[in-house]
Amino acid sequence: MGEREENFIEWLNNVLFTAQIYDYRYPVKGMGIWMPYGYKLRQNVINIMRKLLDKTGHEEVLFPLLIPRTMLEREATHIKGFMGEVFWVTRGGKSRLDMELALRPTSETSMTTAFRDWIQSWKDLPLKVYQVVSVFRYETKSTRPLIRVREISTFKEAFTAHATSEDAWRQFREAISIYKRFFNALGIPYIISSRLPWDRFAGADETVTFDTIMPDGRALQIGSVHYLGQRFSKAFDAKFMTEKGKYEHIYQLSYGISERVIASIIAVHSDELGPILPPNVAPIQVVIVPIPYKEVEEAVYKYARRIYDELKRRRLRVHLDDDPEETPGSKFYKWERRGVPLRVEVGPRDLENGGATLVRRDTRERLFVKLEQLAEEIRRTMRVMLREMKERAWREFKARLKPAKSLEEIGEVVKNRMIAIVPWCGSEECAHEIEDLTGYKILGKPLRKPRKSRDKCPVCGRSSITILYVGRSY
Amino acid sequence: MGEREENFIEWLNNVLFTAQIYDYRYPVKGMGIWMPYGYKLRQNVINIMRKLLDKTGHEEVLFPLLIPRTMLEREATHIKGFMGEVFWVTRGGKSRLDMELALRPTSETSMTTAFRDWIQSWKDLPLKVYQVVSVFRYETKSTRPLIRVREISTFKEAFTAHATSEDAWRQFREAISIYKRFFNALGIPYIISSRLPWDRFAGADETVTFDTIMPDGRALQIGSVHYLGQRFSKAFDAKFMTEKGKYEHIYQLSYGISERVIASIIAVHSDELGPILPPNVAPIQVVIVPIPYKEVEEAVYKYARRIYDELKRRRLRVHLDDDPEETPGSKFYKWERRGVPLRVEVGPRDLENGGATLVRRDTRERLFVKLEQLAEEIRRTMRVMLREMKERAWREFKARLKPAKSLEEIGEVVKNRMIAIVPWCGSEECAHEIEDLTGYKILGKPLRKPRKSRDKCPVCGRSSITILYVGRSY
Known part of the structure; x- marks a missing residue:
C-alpha cells in the first residue's frame, strides 16, 4: 500500500503540482491556480460536458457573481443551508455598501430572478441553461486541493424550468443520464444514490448524487441533481401563462458538477508515479522522445521532427521533446509524471526500420509501428487504453x-x-x-x-x- | 440624426436586451447577464482572441478571484491607482476575515506572485499567459451596460515575463499587433495612442491604448497594452537566473481587452433597427424563413427544412424559423433586430425555381440563388459583407x-x-x-x-x- 492510499491528499497535492495541473500554493486558503497544462485538461473535460448539454437543448449563459443579500435570503430553506458559508462583500472603495453582496455560493436565487423576467408563457418552456463559473464557500472544515476548496473555480451549474412536475421529473432523469455519460466518457466509476431527506441540497425536494471512491477509501461526491419543484418559483413569484391562460409557478431543477471531476480523474487513473490521463482529455496525447546516438544524432532529430509534423497534421495533440541537454531517461520520467498517455520513442533502429516505438503509460507495453500506420495505431491504442483504464477503474471500485x-x-x-x-x-x-x-x-x-x-x-x-x-x- | 446618436446609452441598453444579448436589469448596479444568444456571440469573439494568443505562444490559465490585501498593496503606485475602486470581502459566514480579500480589479499582483514561483532561470523565459475572467471595479461614475460596469465579466488579461527589456519591448509591439488583428477581424476601427504620463495604468512605464468612437461621438477605450518594466518584479522580488548565473528581476507587460469590444461591435455595425452582427462572430449567420402560401404550405415547409439540413451539413450557423403561427413579416423584423447577417426566404416561387432568396441585413440586397450554389454563395456573401461593413465603419470613423x-x-x-x-x-x-x-x-x-x-x-x-x-x- 503506497502513499496514494495512505496519505492521499498529500499525494494529490504533490501530483497536481508536479504534473503542472494546479498550483495550490496560492496564499489564500482553499484557492489554487490552474496552470497552463491543467487549464487545457480542464477545458477538455468541460468540453465533453458542454457537448452533452448542448445536444440536449441546454444553452450556456453567464450570470453576475454577486448576489444581493435580499435575493439570497428570499427562499428560507435555501439560505438556512448556506448562511454559514457565504463570503460577503461589504465595502467598495472606502464606502460601506448599502446592501451586502454575497459571492454566489450557488445560483438558484439569481437564476429564478431572471427566469421570472424571461418566461412569459408555456411557449417559453422548458428553459434549460447552464454556466461554468466560480462559486464560493467559506468552508470551515479542512480544505483540500480540488476536493474541498473555498473557490470552486470550475462549477458547471445547470438550471431548468418546466410547465409541469411531470416534465421536471423527465428532466431529472435526463440530467442523471447526462452525468452518467459524462463520467463514463472519463472512465470514472460511480454509484448513484438518493440522499436521505436531511441530507438534501438546501431547498430541494429530492437530491440524487454521484459518488466515486478515492484511493484512501473515502467517497467523493462528484455530481448532484436536485428537484426543486416550486419552492423557488413560489418564493420569487416566477410564473408562466398556461395554454389555458391561467398563471402557474414554474417547476425547477438544478444540477452541478465541479473540479472534483479532475481530482477523480487523477485519483482513479494513476499509479505510484502520478496520473495516467485519459487520452480523450489529455492536453498532450503523445510525446515524442528522440533517442539520439553518436553519428546519427542529426538524422534521429530530423526523423523525430518528421513524425511530429505528421502526427500534428493528423490532428493528434502531440509534443516533441527534442531538448538535446536532457537525457531520454529523464524525459521519460518527466512525461510519465505529467500523465501523458502515450510515448513515441525514436531511436536509430526505429529510423532504420522506418517506424517508431509506441509505449503505453498505463501498461508500459511497447510496440514497434511502421510510420505509415503510426497515426492510425495511436488512435486505436488510445481507444483500447481508455476502455481498459475504465474497466480497471470499475473493477477496483466494485472491490471497494x-x-x-x-x-x-x-x-x-x-x-x-x-x-x-x-x-x-x-x-x-x-x-x-x-x-x-x-x-x-x-x-x-x-x-x-x-x-x-x-x-x-x-x-x-x-x-x-x-x-x-x-x-x-x- | 437618430436615437443611436442622440441617446446612445439608452439605445444600447434597449438593443442589448431586444437582441437577447445582455440583460442589464440584474438588481445590482453595473452588473448584467449574458443571455444564451449573447453568450454565443461573446464566445465567438473570445475565440478569435484565443486563436491569436495561442498562435503567438500564450497559454491560458485561471487564477483565484480573491487577492489578499497585503498582496494588492505590495506595489505602491499600483495600489494608489486602484484603492478607491476595490470591492472588499470582509466576512465569511458569520466570522470577520483575518485578512480582507479584494475582488481582483486586475491581476498584476497575483500573477507576479505566481511568476516568482514558476520562473527559475532564463530557460523559463519568456513566459506568456492570459486568462478570461471577471474583474471588479467599484465605479463611482454612472455605470453603462458593457461600457462601464462594476463586474467586467469578460476581461481578457495577458501577462508576460521577459529576461531583458529589449525582449519585453519586442513583446509590446507583438501585443499591439495582436490587438490590431483582433479589431480588424471584427471590423472595428481604432486609433492607437500612447497615454500621457499621468494617464497611464497604475504601475506602468508606458501605456498604449486602442480607442474607437461611439455613435454619440465619445471615444471608447477598447484595448490597452502596458509596459510594466521591473516595477512589480522588484516589489515582489520575482527574479530569474541569467545564462551567466546571476540573478535579475524579470521584465513584465500586461495587456487587456474587455466586453467593451462587444459594445463596439454593436455600436459600430448597426442601423436604426439594431445590430448587424459580423458574420464571423454572429451566433446565427443565416436564418431561414419559409413563406407559405395556401395549398403549397406543406411543400414550402418541407423545402425549407431541406435547405436547413443542407446548410447545417455545410457547417453554417443556421436557424430555421418555421413557427406557423407567426407571419413572415414579423419574423423578418424580429431577426433583423437580433442582428442576424443573412436571411434566406423560401416561398413557392423559390421552390418552383429550385433555389432561395438571400437577403443581406446591412444593404437589404436580395439575390435569388440556385440550391446547389446556396452554401457557397452564403460564404461568399459573408466575406463580402464583412469587408464592406469594415470599410463603412472605417469611413464613418475617419469622418469623426x-x-x-x-x-x-x-x-x-x-x-x-x-x-x-x-x-x-x-x-x-x-x-x-x-x-x-x-x-x-x-x-x-x-x-x-x-x-x-x-x-x-x-x-x-x-x-x-x-x-x-x-x-x-x-
Whole structure:
C-alpha cells in the first residue's frame, strides 16, 4: 500500500503540482491556480460536458457573481443551508455598501430572478441553461486541493424550468443520464444514490448524487441533481401563462458538477508515479522522445521532427521533446509524471526500420509501428487504453463496495477503505442510529429498490426494504 | 440624426436586451447577464482572441478571484491607482476575515506572485499567459451596460515575463499587433495612442491604448497594452537566473481587452433597427424563413427544412424559423433586430425555381440563388459583407477625426460628436491646459510622430512636434 492510499491528499497535492495541473500554493486558503497544462485538461473535460448539454437543448449563459443579500435570503430553506458559508462583500472603495453582496455560493436565487423576467408563457418552456463559473464557500472544515476548496473555480451549474412536475421529473432523469455519460466518457466509476431527506441540497425536494471512491477509501461526491419543484418559483413569484391562460409557478431543477471531476480523474487513473490521463482529455496525447546516438544524432532529430509534423497534421495533440541537454531517461520520467498517455520513442533502429516505438503509460507495453500506420495505431491504442483504464477503474471500485450486515461489520469494511452496503428497514430513526453508532456517513440509498433479500436492518432487526451506502466521505 | 446618436446609452441598453444579448436589469448596479444568444456571440469573439494568443505562444490559465490585501498593496503606485475602486470581502459566514480579500480589479499582483514561483532561470523565459475572467471595479461614475460596469465579466488579461527589456519591448509591439488583428477581424476601427504620463495604468512605464468612437461621438477605450518594466518584479522580488548565473528581476507587460469590444461591435455595425452582427462572430449567420402560401404550405415547409439540413451539413450557423403561427413579416423584423447577417426566404416561387432568396441585413440586397450554389454563395456573401461593413465603419470613423487648431475649434469639433486632432508642442503643461480649458480629455498621442507640419500648439503658440487626440470619452 503506497502513499496514494495512505496519505492521499498529500499525494494529490504533490501530483497536481508536479504534473503542472494546479498550483495550490496560492496564499489564500482553499484557492489554487490552474496552470497552463491543467487549464487545457480542464477545458477538455468541460468540453465533453458542454457537448452533452448542448445536444440536449441546454444553452450556456453567464450570470453576475454577486448576489444581493435580499435575493439570497428570499427562499428560507435555501439560505438556512448556506448562511454559514457565504463570503460577503461589504465595502467598495472606502464606502460601506448599502446592501451586502454575497459571492454566489450557488445560483438558484439569481437564476429564478431572471427566469421570472424571461418566461412569459408555456411557449417559453422548458428553459434549460447552464454556466461554468466560480462559486464560493467559506468552508470551515479542512480544505483540500480540488476536493474541498473555498473557490470552486470550475462549477458547471445547470438550471431548468418546466410547465409541469411531470416534465421536471423527465428532466431529472435526463440530467442523471447526462452525468452518467459524462463520467463514463472519463472512465470514472460511480454509484448513484438518493440522499436521505436531511441530507438534501438546501431547498430541494429530492437530491440524487454521484459518488466515486478515492484511493484512501473515502467517497467523493462528484455530481448532484436536485428537484426543486416550486419552492423557488413560489418564493420569487416566477410564473408562466398556461395554454389555458391561467398563471402557474414554474417547476425547477438544478444540477452541478465541479473540479472534483479532475481530482477523480487523477485519483482513479494513476499509479505510484502520478496520473495516467485519459487520452480523450489529455492536453498532450503523445510525446515524442528522440533517442539520439553518436553519428546519427542529426538524422534521429530530423526523423523525430518528421513524425511530429505528421502526427500534428493528423490532428493528434502531440509534443516533441527534442531538448538535446536532457537525457531520454529523464524525459521519460518527466512525461510519465505529467500523465501523458502515450510515448513515441525514436531511436536509430526505429529510423532504420522506418517506424517508431509506441509505449503505453498505463501498461508500459511497447510496440514497434511502421510510420505509415503510426497515426492510425495511436488512435486505436488510445481507444483500447481508455476502455481498459475504465474497466480497471470499475473493477477496483466494485472491490471497494462490500456488504455489511451488522454495525461491527460496517466498522470493519470502512476501516478497510471501503464503502459498506447496509440493509435498511426504511425508518429514518434507524438511519440516524447507523450514522451515530458507527460515526460514518450515509451517502444515500439506490434509486431503485434492490431485489428482495432476507437481510435485516442492523439497528432494529426488521426486514430490510432497501440498502444504504455507508462510509467516510470528503 | 437618430436615437443611436442622440441617446446612445439608452439605445444600447434597449438593443442589448431586444437582441437577447445582455440583460442589464440584474438588481445590482453595473452588473448584467449574458443571455444564451449573447453568450454565443461573446464566445465567438473570445475565440478569435484565443486563436491569436495561442498562435503567438500564450497559454491560458485561471487564477483565484480573491487577492489578499497585503498582496494588492505590495506595489505602491499600483495600489494608489486602484484603492478607491476595490470591492472588499470582509466576512465569511458569520466570522470577520483575518485578512480582507479584494475582488481582483486586475491581476498584476497575483500573477507576479505566481511568476516568482514558476520562473527559475532564463530557460523559463519568456513566459506568456492570459486568462478570461471577471474583474471588479467599484465605479463611482454612472455605470453603462458593457461600457462601464462594476463586474467586467469578460476581461481578457495577458501577462508576460521577459529576461531583458529589449525582449519585453519586442513583446509590446507583438501585443499591439495582436490587438490590431483582433479589431480588424471584427471590423472595428481604432486609433492607437500612447497615454500621457499621468494617464497611464497604475504601475506602468508606458501605456498604449486602442480607442474607437461611439455613435454619440465619445471615444471608447477598447484595448490597452502596458509596459510594466521591473516595477512589480522588484516589489515582489520575482527574479530569474541569467545564462551567466546571476540573478535579475524579470521584465513584465500586461495587456487587456474587455466586453467593451462587444459594445463596439454593436455600436459600430448597426442601423436604426439594431445590430448587424459580423458574420464571423454572429451566433446565427443565416436564418431561414419559409413563406407559405395556401395549398403549397406543406411543400414550402418541407423545402425549407431541406435547405436547413443542407446548410447545417455545410457547417453554417443556421436557424430555421418555421413557427406557423407567426407571419413572415414579423419574423423578418424580429431577426433583423437580433442582428442576424443573412436571411434566406423560401416561398413557392423559390421552390418552383429550385433555389432561395438571400437577403443581406446591412444593404437589404436580395439575390435569388440556385440550391446547389446556396452554401457557397452564403460564404461568399459573408466575406463580402464583412469587408464592406469594415470599410463603412472605417469611413464613418475617419469622418469623426477632425483637425482643430485652436481651443475654440476643439470645442466645435467635439460638440459635433467628433474627436479633435490637436497640434502639440510636447510640453506637459500645455497638455494639462488643453484639458482644463476645453473640459475635454486627451486620449493620447500617436505612437510615431506625424510628418512635420507648421501647426502651432494652441496653448503656447510654439511649433508642434506631434498631435494629441482630444474629445469626450467613456
